[in-house]
Amino acid sequence: MRDDTRGRVPFSLLGVLLLVSSLTLAPTFVTEPAPSETAVERALNQATAETQVAVRDGVSAAGRRAAANPVVTPADTPIGRVLNDSTAFRDSLRIRAYLQVADRLAEVNGRSGDVTVTASLPEVANASDLRAAKHRVSVERAGPNGTAMRAMVENIVLTVRRNGEVVSTRHVSPTVVVPTQALMLHDQVSTYQTRLNNGLDKPGLSQRMTARLYPIAWARGYAQYGGAGIENVVANRHVSLAANGALLGVQRATFGRSDPAGRRALKEATAVTGIEDIVRGSRGTAASSTVLDEAEYKPMSETPPRPRTTNRPGPGPEDSMTVGINGTAESVFRTVTVPSTLNETLEDAYTVEVALEVHKSKRDGGPPGKPPSPGSNWTLVGDRTTASVVAVGNASDRVGTPDGWHTVETFSRTVERRYTRTGVWQSGPDRTYTTASSTARYRVSVAVVGRHHGRSPAPNRSIRTAHDARASPLNGSNLADVEPKAMDTLVSDAGGRDRVAERVVADSLGRTEATVTADRPPELDDWVYRDLMGLRASVRNTTVSVERGSVGTFETNPPQELRERLMQRRANLSDVPDTYDSTAQKARIAARLTYLDAVLTELDAQATARDGNRKRVDTQLTERTDGSLRALRKGLTARETRAARSRPVPVGPAGPVRTRVDTQTPYLTLAELDERRYRALEGSEHPLVARNANVFTVPYGDAADAVVGGAFESVDRVRLATAANTLAAANETLENESTTTLAAKRDDLRGEVRVANGEMTTQLWLAVSQHTDAGKGESRAIVGEAMSAWETPEARALALTNGSAQERVVRVAGGRLHLTRVERDRLRLTLLAVDTPATKPTLGSTNGTASAVRTVAKDELSKALADAGKQRAQRIAKKRLGTDRLPAGLPLAPPVTPWYATANIWWVTVEGEYARFAVSANHGSPGDPGARTTYARDGHNVTLDVDDDGAAERLGTADRVSFRADTGVVVVVPPKPRGVGDKDGNAVEESSGWPDAGN
Incomplete structure (x- = not known):
């Protein structure tokens, strides 16, 4: 049958x-x-x-x-x-x-x-x-x-x-x-499975999961950045919550309602995760508890949370951040105000093009005729004419001045050209000579002309008082000494006025163009430097507003936008007048334009470096995860995509057709389950598995180093600030929990930090000695007094790397040596530029210490949870075990400074399977209108006796509803050493059973 x-x-x-x-x-x-x-x-x-x-x-x-x-x-x-x-x-x-x-x-x-x-x-x-x-x-x-x-x-x-x-x-x-409703239910379940497996660019699980993960990641990331002891910004427990909430949301959008048991289980899991997170990270502080509560632990609905604009504990990816030129203004300033460079810029402004304009006209006379014959029997066999020129007096003629030039000096001469023609005569074997002489008279006019174009970047404008020494704002010569210098270069060096006129007639005048540089006022350099300091402040404050998420996904290029903004301001900042009041003003404008153009060039280089970093980040993301920047941008867009509304209840011939979803397990947990909990399970199964990869878990030496690579002299060293923060974390941890291993690693790192500090302070006093009148002994004393404000190695290292030490050295030196404002500024910029490979501790020592800190913190918390439960764990969590000080994330810098943000990326993949997924509709057969049609997929074989021989044949399989979803989350925080990222030392968190969900 x-x-x-x-x-x-x-x-x-x-x-x-x-x-x-x-x-x-x-x-x-x-x-x-x-x-x-x-x-x-x-x-x-x-x-x-x-x-x-x-x-x-x-x-x-x-x-x-x-x-x-x-x-x-x-x-x-x-x-x-x-x-x-x-x-x-x-x-x-x-x-x-x-x-x-x-x-x-x-x-x-x-x-x-x-x-x-x-x-x-x-x-x-x-x-x-x-x-x-x-x-x-x-x-x-x-x-x-x-x-x-x-x-x-x-x-x-x-x-x-x-x-x-x-x-x-x-x-x-x-x-x-x-x-x-068999076909309707089958189509709905097929649609549901399709949506579960849709990518980020289509409605479904990935989009909804992204919408849930973003507020969690950003709230926890900013709480960590603010000091909350959060080790894992995005952990698999958050992934599980987000995935299950998204699954229920897709159910509601597809079937009109979701599994009620799933909704209850999600609420319970959310509450449990909230308690666990408070124990593990918040330290019970009011601020961090508020952040975590508002961001994550209110009962999660099936509708993805929309971005909020008010009452939010921190910014979101859609919020703007201000990026400024900042430190680039000073680093470029240092290069263009180096004395040799600034001197060249100012010299160009005081350099003038000069030239000789000449004119000659013949008044009378000319070459002689044929020399006279010595007799009738003589034949002219050759002749030679010689000439000499001589100025014989002044003249009153003038020469015109070309457009764009002005006359510096003029003179005219009468010049005679005296000819002698000698004939060679021959008669038989005899030869004799005769001569004929004549004179030609010329009037020669010469003008020394000049123009102020020169090589200066300052635009060509007239200088109204160019040759008036009294008109200079610095009591200098202005361009008044250009005339004698031009006369010396073009006239005196050519033999003087008479000789120049003679050479004009003889067509032997060689050099007719030259450049001459006027003497500059002694105060000019400092006057221009002070002016540039004001310009530097304006350039430094040039900012653009960019979306944080777009910065983290490299969709926007802040240096490029800053360059465009500065180009828009260039005309106003350069302050070029229609005419120059003095040569000093032209020099000032030349220096301003030189500086602005150098900043633009540097921003262009930073923009190029940003593009290079984008490619390297994409490579790291591809190599370490299944993601890419393109997919990450899709995720950023997906979090803003409004989910489809719930499907309206369809109406059939007998009225509304309502569906009911019944799943096993209703909450897809990361834990292992078996048939004792749910009959639909076969043995032990993992309904949900997850892989959560944090791309930049340590500051350098891992993925981040591959991105910022060329910023450091050696890939086996880290910035002194990174080592200092790690040392501070170790000290903080050892104050509460002393371990031999951590103490030994701390001591090794402390020794390296001390050595780096010593090298840094040596470079500082050498710079003081080289750029001031202080001797080496006094320079050491100045730096020693300044550094006395910081006692511990880590405090000194942080002061040396954040600029506090250099600022204090300048104050001490300025007071002792009575430095001017310009001298102080020059010294400050010089000190801030001090950096050598010897000032960078080793990567191995830094990461080894960081790893020991994480181990101690994790062991202590685990011990507390096991021995004393929640209250003891909360007390341990309130202790500053130091992990929050450990740096993490990718500095967004081109390539190192200015550091305008820190970003981190999490790429999340979940795979899941329902042991049984059933959907029923409230209409059955005609004979039983109150019955329900149930569509159920549980992975079992489907058999049917097709030939009525009593033995069932296998038709196929009622495949389980399964899925795989991927998404990426990027978090961007301001530029502080703490950064943002998972700090437990595990770059990849894989749940038990990964990657095999279900059977």
Whole structure:
């Protein structure tokens, strides 16, 4: 027998059914007497009605049973291969409908007198018959909102017999509409699974999980940045909460409601995780508790939390942050105000182009004629003309001045050119010479002209008082000494005025262009330097506003935006006048433009470095996770994507069709479960597994070092500030819990920090000695007095790296040496630039100490939890065990300074599987309108006795509902050494059972 039960409908219902679902037949019969025709007609009508009932009843039963045991993947058996892979469920439903209808047709028996009518379908004996049977049945969703099912069974054979003899046959293809939601439920569950596996750019689990993780990560990240003892910003317990909340949200959007047991379990899990997080990280402080409570631990709804703009404990990824030029203004200032560089800039402003403009005109005379012959027998065999030039007096002519130039000095001369022509005469063997002489007179005019273009970056403008020494604001010569210098260069060096005029006539004047530099006032350098200090402050305060999330995903390039902003301000900042009041003003403008252009060049280099860092971050993300920056940006967009509203309740023929979701397990936990908890489980299973990779868990030497690589002289060293913070964390931990291992590592690191401090202070006093009048002894004393404010090695190291020590050295030196404002500023910038490889401790010592700190903190907390429970654990958590001081994250700097933010990335992957996923609808068969149709997938094999031999054949598998979802979260905090990131030393947190969820 097949696994289907058979059902009958009383014939008393036939009249009603004939009214609502009639089939008109017009058969042609062999001619018989009228009474026989009437009997056949009556029998056919009765059989037709019963056939319609049988089809309806069979299709309804097939729908219920196909839903209860849905075939998702066909079996690799002769019977299973009848199903198409892409339509396995519908094909199995068609097969079930055929077999159910075939069974019920056996009960059809129309009778009138000696005439009987039976109905039948071909029997199924093998796979070929089954394939033909499948093609006889079609099914589709029908009715309002597709809540019912329309089915047609083709070529049912009605056989008419009279007294047992076949009179005639007729083929009919009834179509019925039954209120069975099998197809609707299958489509909904298929949609649900599709949404669970959709990527970040489509609605589904990944988008909703992202929307939940972002507020958790940002709230906890900023709490950690603010000092809360949070070791793991994003832990797998948060991933589990976010994933389950997202699963319920997708359920509601797909089915109209979610599993009520799942909602209860999510609320309980949220509360448990909240307590656990307070114990493990918040230290019970009011601020951190508030942050954690507001950010995460209020009961989570199925709707993803929307970004909030008020009453939020910290900023979110959509909030803007201000990035300024900041330290770049000073680092560039230092390069352009180096005495040799600034001197060149100012010299160019005082440099003038000068040239000679000459004009000659012939007044009279010219070359001599043929020399006279010595006699009649002489023949001229050759001649040679020589000439000499000599200035014979002044003249009154003038020469014009070219456009853009002005006259510095003019003079005119009368110049004679005296010719002598000598002829060579020959007569026989004899040779003699005769001469002829003449004079040509010229008027020569010479002008020394100049223009202020030179090599200066300052725009070409006229200087109204260029050659007036009294007009300089610094009591200098202005350009008044350009005239004598130009005359010396172009005239005196050429032999003087007469000689220049003579050489003009002789066409032997060589150099006619030159540059000359006027003397600069002694006060000019400091005057310009002070002006640049004001400009530096304005440039430093140039800022742009960028979204924090876009900065972390490298979607925006802050240095490039700063460059564009500074370009917009360049004209105002340069302060170029229409005309210069003095040469000193031109020099000032030249220095301002030189500085601004240098800052623009540096910002351009930083923008290029930012692009290089973007590529390296993408490489690290790809190598360490399954993510990429492109996917990370999708996640950033996904968190802002408003989830689809819940599906409205569909209305069927009998009213609203409500669905109910029933899952096992209702909360997909990361823990291992077995059948003792849920019967649907098979042995021990992990309903949910997760992998949570924090890309930048340590400051350098890991992923971050691969990004900022070239910023350091050696990849085996770290910044002194990093080592100092690690040392401070070790000291803080040892104050509460003393361990030999940590103490030994602390001592090693302290020794390296002391050595680095010593090298740094040596470089400082050498700089003081080189850039002031102080001798080496006094320079040591100045630095020693300044450094006395910090006693411990870590405090000194932090002061040396954050600039506090350099500022104090300048104050002490300024007081002792009576330094001017400019001298103090020069010294400060010089001291801030001090940096050598010897001032960087080793990576091994730093990371070894950090690892020991994490181990001690973790061991102490675990011990407290085991020995004394929550209260003792809270007291331990309140202690400053030092882990919060450990730096983490990627400094967003081009490549190191200015450090404008710290970012970190978490890439999360979850895989899950429901042991049983069931959805039911509140309409059943026509005979039982209050019943429910249930669609359930549990991973079991689906069998069916297709040939009625008592042995069930395997059709396929009711695959479990499973999924994989990925997302990335980026958190960006301001630039402080603490940074943001997981500080427990585990870059990758994998749950038990990863990567195999379910069986």
